Amino acid sequence: MRILITIFILCVCLPLTAWGQDYYDVGVNHIKVTSAEKLSDKEELLICPMDLLEEGFRFPLPGSKILSPYGGRDGRMHAGWDIKTFPNDTIRCAFDGEVIMSQVFSGYGNCVIVRHLNGLETLYSHNSKNLVKKGEKVKAGTPLALEGRTGRATTEHLHFETRVNNQHFDPNLLFDFENHTLRKDCLRITKKKSGIKVKKVK
Numbered sequence: 001m002r003i004l005i006t007i008f009i010l011c012v013c014l015p016l017t018a019w020g021q022d023y024y025d026v027g028v029n030h031i032k033v034t035s036a037e038k039l040s041d042k043e044e045l046l047i048c049p050m051d052l053l054e055e056g057f058r059f060p061l062p063g064s065k066i067l068s069p070y071g072g073r074d075g076r077m078h079a080g081w082d083i084k085t086f087p088n089d090t091i092r093c094a095f096d097g098e099v100i101m102s103q104v105f106s107g108y109g110n111c112v113i114v115r116h117l118n119g120l121e122t123l124y125s126h127n128s129k130n131l132v133k134k135g136e137k138v139k140a141g142t143p144l145a146l147e148g149r150t151g152r153a154t155t156e157h158l159h160f161e162t163r164v165n166n167q168h169f170d171p172n173l174l175f176d177f178e179n180h181t182l183r184k185d186c187l188r189i190t191k192k193k194s195g196i197k198v199k200k201v202k
């Protein structure tokens, strides 16, 4: 019986523990990219999903399930959403834009950041391999990278962020991670001290 319990702990509990771990540690090493800030003090940026849809949209990791959402946990900030399919699956660009970063970055591992036409940036990290270079123009659906576990990650997955002015905000405000679609509400983004404020507009 004792052997059976040990086997159960090793085979079931340990993988479950690993499954629930990390992923959110990358918030500690929050990326600063030296791209021009989109917003000045008195400006505001309106991001509307309908406009983004018209320009083309692809969910970055079709068929993925959710591992971990955005937000604080255990006193740490998780700067994005973690989603998973299988190792080396193709990660696709969400919208048209230009690659502003494609390199290894600390806990993020292999990381790609794309700046879109309206100033929104999307970030894709822990990739086993990046497929694009800085300065490359990309379309919605362009393969950006392969799903991996580089950097601080305990399983293959995609750590996905949305950013404006080098600041991350919850991608769940724009993306429906259950249905792999865009949400309907526009977002009004304004500067707030050193950060940004993001508000839904009905």
Ligand SMILES: [Zn+2]
Pocket (backbone or CB within 6 Å): 023, 024, 025, 026, 068, 078, 079, 080, 081, 082, 158, 159, 160
């Ligand atoms: Zn993550």
